[in-house]
Amino acid sequence: MEKRRVVITGLGVISSIGKNVAEFWRAICECKDGIAPIQLVDRTKLRFQNGAEVKNYNPLNYFENTDLDLLDRFAQFGLIAAREAVKDAGIEWTDELRQRTCIVTGTSIGGQHSNENALFELYGENRNRLHPLAIPRIMPNSAASNISIEFGVTGATFTISTACASGNHAIGNAFLMIRSGMSELAIAGGSETPFSYGYLKGWEAIRVVAPDTCRPFSKNRQGMILGEGGAMLVLETLESAEKRGAEIYGEIVGFGMSADASHITKPERAGAERAMKLALADAEVAPEQIDYINAHGTGTAANDPMEAAAIRGVFGSHTDRLAVSSTKSLHGHALGGTSAIEAVATALAIKNGVLPPTANFVEPDSECNLDVVPNEAREKSIGYAMSNAFAFGGLNAVLVFRCWE
Amino acid sequence: MSESVFQKVSEIIADSKNISADEITLETTFRELDIDSLAALSLVYDFEEAFNVSIPDEEVMKIRKVGDVVESLDQLNVAV
Structure with missing residues (x-):
């Protein structure tokens, strides 16, 4: 089978070191980390204190109130990254392209915030009903589904959950789909928001989170630092990128x-x-x-x-x-x-x-x-x-x- | 049919749809208000919370118009 060449023509990211690609890249070049005392959870109840949260994030800067009813924080981050990547790529949608586009997202835990809030209402507050939107908010495919709804993409859309490799598995599978001819365009990446109390307690128990900061490969390293964010790439065939004169970041080979x-x-x-x-x-x-x-x-x-x-x-x-x-x-x-x-x-x-x-x-x-x-x-x-x-x-x-x- | 239940139901719907409660009658259908099945379930949740009742599935499935909601709540002898 002919292997079609696959290039990256759009990038989007929201993270602790930047809420868009320009901010993110500047922080990398200046080596400024996003690690700070955790704000989203009462850290006095935690053994570790630091995390890499998206700071000064107001969802209303990105979404209508009514949309937020359906979007867990992880899905918000996936959508925000997808919007930036699609805009960056300058995609001009047609019905045919929408049918030939795939969306592959990665997440380890999906709507953990919504899940914990719902379970707290049941077990902690002894309530006897949950909001009907709890399930669509919690489901790990909600980022992929909401991206497909936002852009009207009707091609193959799914979510991969392989813990800390989910993002690469998502991008890699999207790459294979374009290379093989199954899809012409892909929106692929991942998002995660682990800063909810119960989940952090799980990480505390497994004892791999550093008490100070993240020092990979350094002799005095003490563990990982949890972070949150989302990132999406627009992938397409080299042929289509060249045909429409798109800027190419690089090729996935x-x-x-x-x-x-x-x-x-x-x-x-x-x-x-x-x-x-x-x-x-x-x-x-x-x-x-x-x-x-x-x-x-x-x-x-x-x-x-x-x-x-x-x-x-x-x-x-x-x-x-x-x-x-x-x-x-x-x-x-x-x-x-x-x-x-x-x-x-x-x-x-x-x-x-x-x-x-x-x-x-x-x-x-x-x-x-x-x-x-x-x-x-x-x-x-x-x-x-x-x-x-x-x-x-x-x-x-x-x-x-x-x-x- | 309880007028006070109707008023409260209208207020909840009006609040959710960002419209005036005056626009809502017992004959107003959810379809007219552009309320799809999932949005309707969210409203049912709001009614249950407001009246502190549990509306049975078979009653929820029958709801087409505002009057259906009021009727279901009346059957549950809700207090306003």
Whole structure:
């Protein structure tokens, strides 16, 4: 089957470091993280205090009151990112294009805020009825569905939930659909809003959240920092992008997926390596051609040495010439949305020839012997880049991007 | 049919649709007010909250016009 080329022509993001692409990219270039004391939940009841929340967010700046009845915060973020990406791409909709467009979104937990509020009414307040919109607000596909309604998209629309790899799985599957000819255009990405009390208590219990900040690959790292946000990409065939004279951020050339099939939370090097190798093979790119990796880089004890070893396993001596950074140190770990946010960062990195930094880096760790672009963005032309996502549950998804000259 | 129940029901609908309660009669249909099935369920929730009752499914399914709502609530002997 002919492999059609797939390019990125639109980006949208809302995150702790910016409520649009321009703000987001400026924060990355200036290495300003979005990590601060949690405001959305009473943090006096939590063991960890910091998170990467979207600050000064007023939903009424984006939605009518009546629309908000239907939209959990995670769906709002998905829609906001999709609107920016579609506008950025300059899509001119026709009925035919709407039928040939797919929407693939990722989320780990969907409408958790609405779910917790509803359950609190039942169990906490002993009420005996729930609002009829509780179900449409909670459902994890509500971001995808509301995006389809907003743009009148009638093509394949679905949601993927693979914990912290959801965004990459969503973008990768949209990429495959365009490459194979199933779709002409895609809106793909993810969104997540984990700052609700019950969910944070779950993270507290699993003891992987840092008490201070996110320091990926740094020797004194103490864990991850939860983040919220959403990011969407518009993907289309090279042919259609060129035909309509669209600005191209970069090309997606490879996608690899694997499962560790080992431990439910402890990541396995072999699974990560296999996903990276499959992505390279799919891209028909040699390891030596990769210049930059946007790492999964959670800042946890378990992930970072595993990922460093897996990268060395795949790239061998070329590892010493690779730049590997974790932008989670800036925007936090937005779970099912995070790899979509990182895909936006990676697309902007190759477009602008700038390596995003790893923020909050203090001290090298011999177990993470990588050039992590510490604390300062660096100008460098990037031919090919990779973006890793290795989720709880041992589910891995890796994308390969190519610079568009 | 209870006038006070009708008044309260009209106010709830008017508030939700951002219209004047004077525009609503017992014969006004939900369709005329552009209230779809999901929006109707949201209104039923509001009626249940306001009158502190539970309207049975079979009654809810019969609602086509404002008078149907008032009739259902009257059957439940709601107090205003």
